[in-house]
Amino acid sequence: MEGSKRNSTVSSPPDGGGGSGIGRAVCQRLASEGASVVVADISEESANETLGSLPTDLRGQVHLAAAVDVSSKESVKKLVTSIQTHYFQPPSVCVNAAGITQDDFLLNMEEEQFDRVIQVNLKGSFLVTQAVAQALVACGAPKGSIITLGSIVGKVGNLGQVNYAASKAGVEGLTRTAAKELSRFGIRCNCVLPGFISTPMTEKVPEKVINKMMSLVPLGRIGEPAEVADVCAFLASDDSRYITGVSIEVTGGLFIG
Numbered sequence: 001m002e003g004s005k006r007n008s009t010v011s012s013p014p015d016g017g018g019g020s021g022i023g024r025a026v027c028q029r030l031a032s033e034g035a036s037v038v039v040a041d042i043s044e045e046s047a048n049e050t051l052g053s054l055p056t057d058l059r060g061q062v063h064l065a066a067a068v069d070v071s072s073k074e075s076v077k078k079l080v081t082s083i084q085t086h087y088f089q090p091p092s093v094c095v096n097a098a099g100i101t102q103d104d105f106l107l108n109m110e111e112e113q114f115d116r117v118i119q120v121n122l123k124g125s126f127l128v129t130q131a132v133a134q135a136l137v138a139c140g141a142p143k144g145s146i147i148t149l150g151s152i153v154g155k156v157g158n159l160g161q162v163n164y165a166a167s168k169a170g171v172e173g174l175t176r177t178a179a180k181e182l183s184r185f186g187i188r189c190n191c192v193l194p195g196f197i198s199t200p201m202t203e204k205v206p207e208k209v210i211n212k213m214m215s216l217v218p219l220g221r222i223g224e225p226a227e228v229a230d231v232c233a234f235l236a237s238d239d240s241r242y243i244t245g246v247s248i249e250v251t252g253g254l255f256i257g
Helices: 021-032 044-053 073-087 111-139 162-185 207-214 225-236
Strands: 007-011 036-041 064-067 093-096 144-149 187-194 247-250
Touching: 021 036, 021 044, 021 093, 021 225, 036 044, 036 073, 044 064, 064 073, 073 111, 093 111, 093 225, 111 144, 111 162, 111 187, 144 162, 144 225, 162 187, 162 247, 187 225, 225 247
Parallel strands: 007 036, 007 093, 036 064, 093 144, 144 187, 187 247
Antiparallel strands: none
């Protein structure tokens, strides 16, 4: 990893983030590598639950929990400022775990459903990426790693998820463009595309749908949040120092070819 005192912020939407699912697993994985982790979630209670689960060691890293609404520029800037105030530097690693669903078929979807998912998933990723990148550039940090959570659905589409698919496709495009613009500042930007992962979000999916999807996964099972977190940890570390602007699928082989 990049260092025992590396800071990591995991941003969150109303239905996920550092307080649960993949976001929680990322926090736990990075903390296990010696990072000082800021768990950010729309729910401060959920963030504190994650905070209580983080491992500590004798190196004395300090973890924090914070409430943030990633769809609000003011809230995001407040978060980044508070991190800089506490650690005397901006986060050198940022994992955007923002993602909500408001599913319906295209013919029935309300404009509000479409707008809200775009606001959290895509705009939220933009606001967090921008704020962290601005802070890193302003302080002259020699390097940084920004990781966004897209989705395989953004690549192949999915019935009833026109808003979610559009938002996650946008996250992937945002990440590639950010990688091109920020590389000269030593900031790497990469995107992780989970498939069907066992999270509070997938718990809402009917069992018959889950069973059907599992039959399409060559590895024959739903993924675990920790398996996505492992990829995020790799992209956060110097082991991936020559990787930027890529998307890595964590899908168990779903949609191969």
